[in-house]
Amino acid sequence: xxxxxxxxxxxxxxxxxxxxxxxxxxxxxxxxxxxxxxxxxxxxxxxxxxxxxxxxxxxxxxxxxxxxxxxxxxxxxxxxxxxxxxxxxxxxxxxxxxxxxxxxxxxxxxxxxxxxxxxxxxxxxxxxxxxxxxxxxxxxxxxxxxxxxxxxxxxxx
Amino acid sequence: xxxxxxxxxxxxxxxxxxxxxxxxxxxxxxxxxxxxxxxxxxxxxxxxxxxxxxxxxxxxxxxxxxxxxxxxxxxxxxxxxxxxxxxxxxxxxxxxxxxxxxxxxxxxxxxxxxxxxxxxxxxxxxxxxxxxxxxxxxxxxxxxxxxxxxxxxxxxxxxxxxxxxxxxxxxxxxxxxxxxxxxxxxxxxxxxxxxxxxxxxxxxxxxxxxxxxxxxxxxxxxxxxxxxxxxxxxxxxxxxxxxxxxxxxxxxxxxxxxxxxxxxxxxxxxxxxxxxxxxxxxxxxxxxxxxxxxxxxxxxxxxxxxxxxxxxxxxxxxxxxxxxxxxxxxxxxxxxxxxxxxxxxxxxxxxxxxxxxxxxxxxxxxxxxxxxxxxxxxxxxxxxxxxxxxxxxxxxxxxxxxxxxxxxxxxxxxxxxxxxxxxxxxxxxxxxxxxxxxxxxxxxxxxxxxxxxxxxxxxxxxxxxxxxxxxxxxxxxxxxxxxxxxxxxxxxxxxxxxxxxxxxxxxxxxxxxxxxxxxxxxxxxxxxxxxxxxxxxxxxxxxxxxxxxxxxxxxxxxxxxxxxxxxxxxxxxxxxxxxxxxxxxxxxxxxxxxxxxxxxxxxxxxxxxxxxxxxxxxxxxxxxxxxxxxxxxxxxxxxxxxxxxxxxxxxxxxxxxxxxxxxxxxxxxxxxxxxxxxxxxxxxxxxxxxxxxxxxxxxxxxxxxxxx
Numbered sequence: 001x002x003x004x005x006x007x008x009x010x011x012x013x014x015x016x017x018x019x020x021x022x023x024x025x026x027x028x029x030x031x032x033x034x035x036x037x038x039x040x041x042x043x044x045x046x047x048x049x050x051x052x053x054x055x056x057x058x059x060x061x062x063x064x065x066x067x068x069x070x071x072x073x074x075x076x077x078x079x080x081x082x083x084x085x086x087x088x089x090x091x092x093x094x095x096x097x098x099x100x101x102x103x104x105x106x107x108x109x110x111x112x113x114x115x116x117x118x119x120x121x122x123x124x125x126x127x128x129x130x131x132x133x134x135x136x137x138x139x140x141x142x143x144x145x146x147x148x149x150x151x152x153x154x155x156x157x
Numbered sequence: 158x159x160x161x162x163x164x165x166x167x168x169x170x171x172x173x174x175x176x177x178x179x180x181x182x183x184x185x186x187x188x189x190x191x192x193x194x195x196x197x198x199x200x201x202x203x204x205x206x207x208x209x210x211x212x213x214x215x216x217x218x219x220x221x222x223x224x225x226x227x228x229x230x231x232x233x234x235x236x237x238x239x240x241x242x243x244x245x246x247x248x249x250x251x252x253x254x255x256x257x258x259x260x261x262x263x264x265x266x267x268x269x270x271x272x273x274x275x276x277x278x279x280x281x282x283x284x285x286x287x288x289x290x291x292x293x294x295x296x297x298x299x300x301x302x303x304x305x306x307x308x309x310x311x312x313x314x315x316x317x318x319x320x321x322x323x324x325x326x327x328x329x330x331x332x333x334x335x336x337x338x339x340x341x342x343x344x345x346x347x348x349x350x351x352x353x354x355x356x357x358x359x360x361x362x363x364x365x366x367x368x369x370x371x372x373x374x375x376x377x378x379x380x381x382x383x384x385x386x387x388x389x390x391x392x393x394x395x396x397x398x399x400x401x402x403x404x405x406x407x408x409x410x411x412x413x414x415x416x417x418x419x420x421x422x423x424x425x426x427x428x429x430x431x432x433x434x435x436x437x438x439x440x441x442x443x444x445x446x447x448x449x450x451x452x453x454x455x456x457x458x459x460x461x462x463x464x465x466x467x468x469x470x471x472x473x474x475x476x477x478x479x480x481x482x483x484x485x486x487x488x489x490x491x492x493x494x495x496x497x498x499x500x501x502x503x504x505x506x507x508x509x510x511x512x513x514x515x516x517x518x519x520x521x522x523x524x525x526x527x528x529x530x531x532x533x534x535x536x537x538x539x540x541x542x543x544x545x546x547x548x549x550x551x552x553x554x555x556x557x558x559x560x561x562x563x564x565x566x567x568x569x570x571x572x573x574x575x576x577x578x579x580x581x582x583x584x585x586x587x588x589x590x591x592x593x594x595x596x597x598x599x600x601x602x603x604x605x606x607x608x609x610x611x612x613x614x615x616x617x618x619x620x621x622x623x624x625x626x627x628x629x630x631x632x633x634x635x636x637x638x639x640x641x642x643x644x645x646x647x648x649x650x651x652x653x654x655x656x657x658x659x660x661x662x663x664x665x666x667x668x669x670x671x672x673x674x675x676x677x678x679x680x681x682x683x684x685x686x687x688x689x690x691x692x693x694x695x696x697x698x699x700x701x702x703x704x705x706x707x708x709x710x711x712x713x714x715x716x717x718x719x720x721x722x723x724x725x726x727x728x729x730x731x732x733x734x735x736x737x738x739x740x741x742x743x744x745x746x747x748x749x750x751x752x753x754x755x756x757x758x759x760x761x762x763x764x765x766x767x768x769x770x771x772x773x774x775x776x777x778x779x780x781x782x783x784x785x786x787x788x789x790x791x792x793x794x795x796x797x798x799x800x801x802x803x804x805x806x807x808x809x810x811x812x813x814x815x816x817x818x819x820x821x822x823x824x825x826x827x828x829x830x831x832x833x834x835x836x837x838x839x840x841x842x843x844x845x846x847x848x849x850x851x852x853x854x855x856x857x858x859x860x861x862x863x864x865x
Binding site (some may be wrong): 004029032034035036037038039040041042044045047067073074076079085086088090091094095096097098099100101102103104123125126127129130131132133134135137138139140141142143 | 164167169170171172173174175176177178179180182183185186286322323324325327363371374376378399409410514547620624659750752753755756759760761762763764773786787788792794795796798799801
């Protein structure tokens, strides 16, 4: 079988393993993208969220075969952006990070949401994050952080 | 806002935000063996034979015969085996572990192992349980007289179900044999010294031959209090046998089915009422321990001590039992026995009020304890009880009393509304004399020649903010910028035992020790020198000694207080309950960091709402947990409760740092009663609800039965 080729955080990448392997495992084990967390491995918790062609996906539910030709962005790539810097500041301001395990997925969900709706209403934020479970915060601090980011990052999204 | 309460950027923010923090699953795989459990398929059986297939090179099977020391895990008692003894006592009990380089091969080997059992009849239900692990009894006053003179006697039973901690990072531990012969164990855990004590005994080695480090930990909530001691022992034995690092990380289903949860409970109340006031309570509390004792003794103690709620009940008799069933052993979860009994007592008071034809809050208000009153255990409420003002603040925030009256009127139509309120406390620190007699916390400050100060303590950052709040306290006393003071995850090789990360104690007890350490260092400070100072726990002078054999004295030096109001709308066609408003007013003393404390309050409050409403978990007829994934164990999402609002009422505690009290557990404890009372009011027609969680299915059953 030929290698599976895809863009990982902007770089041409080839994967030699099986097309049936999970994107989550490949990102973590083969490419050491350990920001991508495994919380359930069945698409329920969102801890492994990454962007695939700009769309938020649970990487545990993506087979490598489906990643052929795709543009995959993890937090390792996204954290170099200006948008991340704005989100970073906003999450810090509301102390939205507690145990931190859901955070990489949450940040990718925030990016996906703001890319689609640059100035979201409260209900749109809550809907946008509803696939990402957080057990620590009660979500208020995260929702507030995204409001702040939307305002401060005016024009970035 | 006081200076110490001003929020700062959390010290662990940057690394976690950028995904750079290293959790136990994030270490390189090179040379690390994967460990997976061979688990019992039966709830109770004698193990006849375990047939292991020929193992490929580099693969090992590990079981009780490989334990160099005792096959007992030190928790409170030591009945939990590292690996199963001659019998298995619950479905999922670890019989052994298969370790090796490739996960797929480990899985294949596990599939090929044949276990022969001699099946025994399990005891699954609390109602049928006959093995009593712990049995406590205490009381005060004259019960006979109070019941004889009562105008009316009320009796009712209340049940609460499991709750799973559902930290986002599942349980995971790793053991690494070191070159000098020591064993290094690290992972996701709350109590490094608990693991240390347990592993020492299991490896049969001295305290210097093993050290434990907490990795960045993805949530605990009590779930990583005792459980990592068990898993830590299991990986340590495996690493010893393999002579190589072994890592075991649970998958989510394994974690939901086989790790400790909140104890399901059955509480019976018999209450005497005279002249519209409660004069006596006779309370019988039963907790389902599961198959081993783990932390049940101490969970039960806390549960029964608060079983009369925040009410001054002169005549009181309480019996509490923790019983064995052949199910997953239960353990610590935020609140630690208190959520169960607070639910029962609050609903009991509500139901008596309903019968007397007065509002539940008015009835409860007649009984609230005041400063100077006697506690359930004949100790004393030494400090002001702020509940009456907190009720008024909640009322102002959500217009509670008006809504309560309005929703009490007969309702018809598909959607019906209700509002409920509950009040509670949480005693911070170990129950009774535990801090003084068992924990004896020690902590240190290490000042380096360059003027930076390192905090040496054993409490783990698990999201609650200790890596930030501890340094805030020390920096303030030393008048240093916050970046000059730091606190790393503890390694028992480097830090003294300041006790476990439990019981809402870290900030209040250890935080105060650190404040004293900082004052000491300030007075001895010498520029350019390497200095170390130490402080040890000292019980405050005012505490009335607690005697566990009699359940008498101050069970806690002080209390954090909480008032919750929940406003709901029940859809009588579907049974679904929408939360219109969730209001919490919490007194945890001075917040050491406003944002951090609010994060604790909001997070705990939402966990409480989950416990009250959707987090249903049960086992099947064989004793196997059925709700083992996020699709059938439903924790709240961001879209479920959109209007959760918390406020702080500050009643300072003179023996906590700057007036701080314990905070972590408080916001969960009282929620179920407020929620269920709200649903009860929405359903109306005098229905009395007595179980939590109260799910949509439960609501539908009431609607069908009562023809609402």
